[in-house]
Amino acid sequence: MTTTSLATMEIERLLARHPKGYDLSLDRIRQLLAKLGDPQKRLPPVVHVAGTNGKGSVSAFCRAILEADTRSVHVHTSPHLVSWHERYRLGRQGEPGRLVADDVLADAVMRAARANGDDSITVFEVLTAVTFLLFSENPADVAVIEVGLGGRFDATNVLERPAVSIITPVSLDHQSFLGDRVELIAAEKAGIIKPGVPLVIGQQSERVAVDVITSIADRNGAPVKLYGEDFFAFEERGRLVFQDDIGLLDLPLPRLPGRHQLSNAATAIAALRSAGFDPSEDAIAAAMGTVSWPGRLQKITSGPLFDAMVPGGELWIDGGHNPGAGAVISEVFANLEDKVSRPLFLICGMLNTKDPTGFFEAFGGIARRVLTVPLSTTDAGIDPEELAEFALDTGLDGEAVESVEAALRLVSDNWQVQPAPRFLICGSLYLVGEVLEKSGLAPE
Structure with missing residues (x-):
């Protein structure tokens, strides 16, 4: 996939016509999706992932575990590293998902752009609509969808009822959009919480983030699983030990380096269990050896x-x-x-x-x-x-x-x-x- 691919040319046309940055609101994306027939309402069960750091790693663990458990998984992440195609991984039955084919992506971008016409919109919103088109038109068992920026007004937050919401570690970033204090940023991330939908909170370095997120979850009646209280992960004798109210899992260490990946793996496991996917212990163990997330350590x-x-x-x-x-x-x-x-x-x-x-x-x-x-x-x-x-x-x-x-x-x-x-x-x-x-x- 080179810069002269069909999809890249279509996206470059969008970039020349619309702003590439963020304009946090849900009105424009909802209007576009309505013109496209509301594809976000025809998705497989969704794992919705927000947070400052670790979103991509947790999404990668979710994908690896589910695929090891013989499920097909769509994955949306952003930004990309080399190619726009990286943002859209389409699940396939019986084998790992693949990045979207160039002609398929180009067609989806053209349809979204045509439906939007001359209406004001950002490129990220158009590309999020493309996510929903692709994921609704290609069958899969699960869709893992990563938030682009913040949560409350992120274009992915038109999702009405995901299977589970995840908030990974929250810290200062994008202060001009989200606020200059951790509690303000945590409140923006917590905007993805939906009434009654299970919420899994990854390891947090600041208690104020936990307090803000759990308070918003309580107001929404969302059951919470919190790292360090409801589930844990630690290394023991070269193994990853995961513990929750179900019991202990004795797992290989994940192939992604860094102690922080233990808590990311644990967050993914807890989320998939909270969503009711209940992956087998063998699948979880296998995923620790296959998980991949390029460009991170x-x-x-x-x-x-x-x-x-x-x-x-x-x-x-x-x-x-x-x-x-x-x-x-x-x-x-x-x-x-x-x-x-x-x-x-x-x-x-x-x-x-x-x-x-x-x-x-x-x-x-x-x-x-x-x-x-x-x-x-x-x-x-x-x-x-x-x-x-x-x-x-x-x-x-x-x-x-x-x-x-x-x-x-x-x-x-x-x-x-x-x-x-x-x-x-x-x-x-x-x-x-x-x-x-x-x-x-x-x-x-």
Whole structure:
């Protein structure tokens, strides 16, 4: 799927005609869906996922578990890393789902655009309507649908009665849209809660988020399962132990690295049980070994960027870009340092809507140096010189360079000691997408 695909050309026409950003309201999407025959009312049972961090991972665990339990699963996620097609994975009976075919996506985009006509709308709203078209017209057992931004006014929130709602960890992000305090953001996420629909709340770092979400759930009569109270996950002797009111599950550790993935896996398990899907223990165990979520703590082991690195070094990517993500990512690399004492270099690019200070602060005492780079696929990136100043302000050693390749060469040319360094390319999903495309690792 290249930038000249039929679907990409149709979406580029939309981008030229309508704004790409967010305009939080449900009126426009409802009007468009009505013109399309309200496809959102003809979906299989829906798992609706909101939160600041971990939405994609929890969705990936849900998909892996359900598919291991022989169910077909549609999955909607956003944003994409390389191709627009990544946002739409269509389930298939008896085998894993696949990204939507180009002609099928192009046709759905054209129909949605034609139905909308000249009415004011955002591209994200049109693409959400495309989700509902595709998922209503292709049979599947379950649909996992990830919120785009916030929850209350996100275009996916036209769903009237999902099988279960999930809210993953809440932290500061998108403050200009959602508010500048965690309790305000939590209230926006909690907007997906529906009367009587089970709610599963993932691990939260701030009690105020739990209090806000549970209060809104109580007002809606939504039964709640809360991580740390109603279900738990911990590592014991190299295994993942999950516990809820049903009992214990002794599972393999998930293949997604990081301690935070234990709670993400647990959240998915609890949600699928709350929805009544009741996957078998064998399916849950199998899913821990098959789950995949590209661009999140992914190790790159081939391609031109890997070849440009110091021989013997390690190259990782992660699209996390807010303080909450910085905390969990830095913890992973701090633990890796316990095993092999490699110096960690960050290669970072970031959008100008993000909080670089909060992100960089998490790497104090862990990162040797921050090399800042431009984002080549958007004009909304922070200037590398300015981003380097943010790193310096947090006590890190920062330097601006012209590209990821230049950053890798700079260290390679000046690093003569062992062990070879570890690199983390981070700060933006745009940057991660660039790396995956250059490395021939576009999601499939």
